[in-house]
Amino acid sequence: MNDKLEQLNLKYGEVADIRATIALLEWDQEVYMPPKGGEARGRQIATLSALAHRLFTDPQVGALLYDLAAAADALEPDARRMVEETLYDYERATRLPESFVHALAEAQSRAFQAWVDARKASSFPQFLPHLERILALQKQKADLVGYAESPYNALLEDYERGMTAAQLKTIFDSLRPQLAELTRRIVQSPRQADLSWLALMQDDAAKWEFTLRLLRDMGYDFGAGRQDRSPHPFTTNFDIDDVRVTTRILPKELFWFSSLHEGGHALYEQGFPKADRRTVLASAPSLGIHESQSRMWENIIGRSLPFWKHYTPVLQSYFPGALESLTPDIVYRTVNHTAPSLIRTESDECTYNLHVILRFEIELDLIEGRITPRDVPELWNTKMQELLGVAVPDDARGCLQDVHWSHGAFGYFPTYSLGNLYSAQLFDAAQRDMPALWQQIEQADFAPLLQWLRRNIHEVGRRKTAAEIVEDVTGQPPHSGPFVAYLKNKYEALYEL
């Protein structure tokens, strides 16, 4: 058995190495590559992706996995889990014929280009035939991989394994009216935030240094990572000891939040056990759990008053003379400024999930066949009015704003909201375990929290599902209660509702 385990690790290690190389090429594409390099880079990534797929779906890998799974009782718990999880991935990867994978990749690449152009022209009809093609392929994919109840479940599985459309509907149906109501009350409050001081921070180099300071304070290991600039901030890793983040620094923006967000993702990936390196265990069980880490640092900590009691003077010291009248309370209000808006990625904690719920309802209707792509713009605009009270002026700022559907990523959006819900639930548990947590945050002493996250989430890797992690840590299955309580506590006081 040990011999087979070793063979499996060797073969999987090769796949992991190629995937890490692809990630490195993609990182370079976003960070350094000159514009003309795009076509060749696309080819290189496609070649390596096909190679990784071929190596992983090799029948020899399957034979090893089935043999090991049949003798699982003789394996150590970690090895058993590794075999189960790798077999899960193997079966999922082999259920899609290569011709289908190829057709999907091609359709996605065309749809992406069409989406870029359609958004620029703010013309949904330009994107429509591509959305129709992508949707047909997604339905076909659901049939190929198989599902219970709804084809949406087959797609959701790629991002939030174990979660179902029915469960999401229950969670979102309870969240929807509470968020809409809270937002309505906030908009009517006379206590609005002061945003004018953001324009006083002019020095880009100082902004950059401040984001590095935050990452260092959080516990991000610069010996095993680095921060660079890219148009769309992201986190990637090529190994547990090489986890990189990117950010962008734009004028008049709360420029540090991308670093806190990506830093949260990166701490997770730097925290996988080294012994799991080059195996499936060194990864998150779901996107929702991954997102819970970024949102905890960005929102629950980074938009808290204790955090700004510490960091307001620090921020002032990075912009000498410019921010003298700033107080922690002013910053606290500014970073929690809430206003319904058109764009999901620019929205605040209260309205963010309404943007996600809108997308979830539309994509579920599409996948389950209650509507067709042609119906999307009108439905989008109606729901924006209903949920956020906002009139959509054009498709670019409406149903064409996100890249996800052009990539065929149906079932992805809900993981953002699940990240928010998990983060609140997990943070409640951290507070229960560490009564001094807020005092520690006020002193920028994040080590106790990081240790807690390491032990309960990061070091678990894929040994548990998302729901198991949440349930084991908090004693409750995933639910929206703690998140809603968190928002109400904070915003009712802040806006004197």
Ligand code: ZN
């Ligand atoms: Zn994220």
